[in-house]
Amino acid sequence: MYSIKLRNNTTFTASDNETIFEAAKKNNIHLEHSCLKARCSACKVKVVDGETEVIENDLILSNNERKEGYILSCNTKALSDVILDIEDLGNIELFESKIVPAKINAIDKLTDDVIQVELRLPPTVNFKFNPGQYINLIKGTTKRSYSIAEVRTDKTLVFYIKNYESGVMSKYWFNEAKPNDLLRMEGPLGTFFYRPKENIENIIFLGTGTGIAPINAILQNFDQNPQLIEGKNIIIYFGARFEKDLFWTNSFKNINIKFIPVLSKPCASWKGESGYIQDLLIKDQYNLVFSQVFACGSDQMIKSAKQLLIQHQLDEMNFYSDAFICSN
Numbered sequence: 502m503y504s505i506k507l508r509n510n511t512t513f514t515a516s517d518n519e520t521i522f523e524a525a526k527k528n529n530i531h532l533e534h535s536c537l538k539a540r541c542s543a544c545k546v547k548v549v550d551g552e553t554e555v556i557e558n559d560l561i562l563s564n565n566e567r568k569e570g571y572i573l574s575c576n577t578k579a580l581s582d583v584i585l586d587i588e589d590l591g592n593i594e595l596f597e598s599k600i601v602p603a604k605i606n607a608i609d610k611l612t613d614d615v616i617q618v619e620l621r622l623p624p625t626v627n628f629k630f631n632p633g634q635y636i637n638l639i640k641g642t643t644k645r646s647y648s649i650a651e652v653r654t655d656k657t658l659v660f661y662i663k664n665y666e667s668g669v670m671s672k673y674w675f676n677e678a679k680p681n682d683l684l685r686m687e688g689p690l691g692t693f694f695y696r697p698k699e700n701i702e703n704i705i706f707l708g709t710g711t712g713i714a715p716i717n718a719i720l721q722n723f724d725q726n727p728q729l730i731e732g733k734n735i736i737i738y739f740g741a742r743f744e745k746d747l748f749w750t751n752s753f754k755n756i757n758i759k760f761i762p763v764l765s766k767p768c769a770s771w772k773g774e775s776g777y778i779q780d781l782l783i784k785d786q787y788n789l790v791f792s793q794v795f796a797c798g799s800d801q802m803i804k805s806a807k808q809l810l811i812q813h814q815l816d817e818m819n820f821y822s823d824a825f826i827c828s829n
């Protein structure tokens with residue numbers, strides 16, 4: 502058994518036949534993660550000292566990152582005592598993931614290629630999650646991840662689902678799905694949720710397309726518990742290609758939100774902001790030293806935003822993301 506020590510001195514043991522992430526979990530220590538399949542980089546962490554071994558080759562880390570000592574905790578085992586430059590999630594409660602049945606309540610069209618799906622859980626199921634988390638929906642042998650966008654009652658959950666060309670689940674959602682269809686739901690999953698931190702003035706959200714879904718869930722929680730964000734500025738950049746894709750707008754009444762819709766391919770009559778949301782955020786000159794940024798949507802946006810914002814003084818530890826990586 503080896504000892505794994507984190508930046509905040511939290512220590513746990515790991516053997517050489519489990520990932521560092523699994524070892525932490527076994528010891529009731531929660532580390533940042535999302536896919537747990539070496540595909541999203543949410544669990545990327547720097548090894549300060551010690552020897553580790555990659556379990557399966559990944560396509561996520563660059564050669565430079567590997568040279569600098571970065572690993573994916575979900576795909577790496579310890580071969581000696583190890584010190585990692587990461588903190589655990591502290592006292593945040595993570596609810597146990599489970600598989601439960603779920604039936605479709607309603608399907609509504611939001612744009613030409615985005616629908617809103619409302620699922621209902623059986624009355625006996627007690628499903629708890631941290632707003633911002635996602636679940637896997639299972640239909641036959643197909644399993645896909647979707648972020649919870651809204652809670653209608655504690656037994657009905659809402660999702661925003663995009664039509665991906667030639668996508669297996671997309672074909673189901675956009676051609677076959679109907680009320681009362683029975684699916685299975687696995688979750689809650691991931692660690693994309695709000696964490697209160699001292700000295701933070703701005704809570705900034707970056708969402709592209711259906712990436713606005715978990716952001717909506719976090720905002721719904723703020724709207725129901727405004728004391729959570731008292732004294733802080735809430736800023737949302739919502740990026741889409743065309744004006745017709747802007748299916749989300751701010752309708753929360755109990756909290757002040759600065760909402761900036763941004764089009765990457767605006768038509769001549771568009772009066773709002775255009776370009777990429779991360780560039781707009783830099784242009785707006787918030788003091789990133791005192792900001793937390795939550796980014797969700799395409800992998801390209803997340804990678805580009807992270808690099809750019811860190812160059813502009815954002816503490817890497819204050820950047821949280823959930824990449825909608827594809828299933829294959």
Ligand SMILES: Cc1cc2nc3c(=O)[nH]c(=O)nc-3n(C[C@H](O)[C@H](O)[C@H](O)COP(=O)(O)OP(=O)(O)OC[C@H]3O[C@@H](n4cnc5c(N)ncnc54)[C@H](O)[C@@H]3O)c2cc1C
Nearest residue numbers: 645646647648662663667668669670671711825826827828
């Ligand atoms: C943590 C997480 C949360 C997610 N939340 C949502 C959500 O709230 N709403 C939502 O609509 N989707 C979400 N996704 C994406 C979703 O899980 C599926 O990947 C997506 O719906 C496509 O599934 P499919 O079966 O239709 O396509 P697949 O059969 O998996 O793929 C078909 C084709 O589409 C391409 N493709 C698939 N997914 C993507 C992608 N994400 N980006 C670019 N190309 C892609 C593939 O390369 C392939 O060519 C999330 C993904 C993750 C990992």
Ligand code: FES
Nearest residue numbers: 535537540542575
């Ligand atoms: S790469 Fe490890 S959680 Fe996604």
